[in-house]
Amino acid sequence: xxxxxxxxxxxxxxxxxxxxxxxxxxxxxxxxxxxxxxxxxxxxxxxxxxxxxxxxxxxxxxxxxxxxxxxxxxxxxxxxxxxxxxxxxxxxxxxxxxxxxxxxxxxxxxxxxxxxxxxxxxxxxxxxxxxxxxxxx
Numbered sequence: 001x002x003x004x005x006x007x008x009x010x011x012x013x014x015x016x017x018x019x020x021x022x023x024x025x026x027x028x029x030x031x032x033x034x035x036x037x038x039x040x041x042x043x044x045x046x047x048x049x050x051x052x053x054x055x056x057x058x059x060x061x062x063x064x065x066x067x068x069x070x071x072x073x074x075x076x077x078x079x080x081x082x083x084x085x086x087x088x089x090x091x092x093x094x095x096x097x098x099x100x101x102x103x104x105x106x107x108x109x110x111x112x113x114x115x116x117x118x119x120x121x122x123x124x125x126x127x128x129x130x131x132x133x134x135x136x137x
Contacts, residue, residue, distance in 0.1 A: 001111050007113040009110075010082075010083065011107045011131060012040065015048075015083075015085070015114065016122070016125075017040075017048065018040040018042060018048060018083060018085035018114070019040070019085050019087060019114075019116050019123075021038075021040040021048055021050050021085075021089045022038040022039055022040040022050065022085045022086060022087035022116075022117050023038055023116075024038070024066075025038040025039070025040070025050040025051065026038025026052055026053050026087045026088070027052075028064070029052035029053045029054070030052075030053075030054045030055060031042060031053060032055040032057055032059070032093075033055060033059075033072060035053075035088060035089070035090060036052070036053065036089070037052065037053040037064070037065040037086065037087065037093075038050065038051075038065055038086070038087040038088075039051050039052070039065035039066045039068065039069040039084060039085065039086050039087070040054050040069065040080055040081045040084075040085045040087075041066075041069040041072075041073050041083070041084050041085075042081070042083040042084075042085070043044060043073055043078040043080060043081060043082060044078070044081070044082050044108045045078055045079035045080075047076070048076060049068070049070075049072040049073040049076065049078075050069055050071050050072070050136070051063075051067070051068025051069030051071070051072055052065050052068060053064050053065045053068070054063075054068065054129070059092075060094045063088065064095075064096065064098070065088075066084060066086065066095050066101050066102060066103060067098075067102050070102050070103070070106060072107070073076075073106075073134075075086040079106060080106060080107070080108040080124075081103060081107050081108060081111055082108050082110075082112070083111070083113075083114060084103055084112070084113045084114065084115070085113045085114045085115075085116070086112070086113070086114065086115045086116070087115075087116055087119075088115065088117065089117055089118065090117055092124070093115045093124075093134070094113070094115060094126065094131055095113065095116060095131070096136050098131075100128070100131060100132050100135070103128060103133070104128055104135055107128050110127060110128075111127070111128045112125060112126065112127060112128075113125070113126045113127075113128060113131060114126075
């Protein structure tokens with residue numbers, strides 16, 4: 001299982017910190033629709049960057065939480081993602097295809113995607129290749 005491998009590579013307190021920050025930034029989301037999303041990205045250098053979804057009344061201009069966090073990481077001068085932690089009150093939440101394009105473009109190897117549907121709740125864990133198995137690398 002991916003999460004057990006991640007647990008061996010990353011201390012539990014880091015995973016908890018990622019989700020604390022993802023849930024906190026989620027509160028600042030600007031939504032037109034029903035789903036607030038928060039995201040915390042752990043860079044390969046060990047820094048955490050956060051982002052929330054910012055929706056626009058013309059939905060084609062929405063900024064997803066994952067992209068918000070990744071572009072914040074890039075603007076800080078870092079270029080490699082180790083972990084993406086997503087906080088959204090939806091069961092079985094995974095990033096959309098567009099967000100996966102962003103994640104994979106900047107993914108370190110290995111790169112993990114974690115999702116939690118309630119604070120302190122169970123964590124879903126995926127390797128990027130599990131969510132996009134045929135994506136060219």
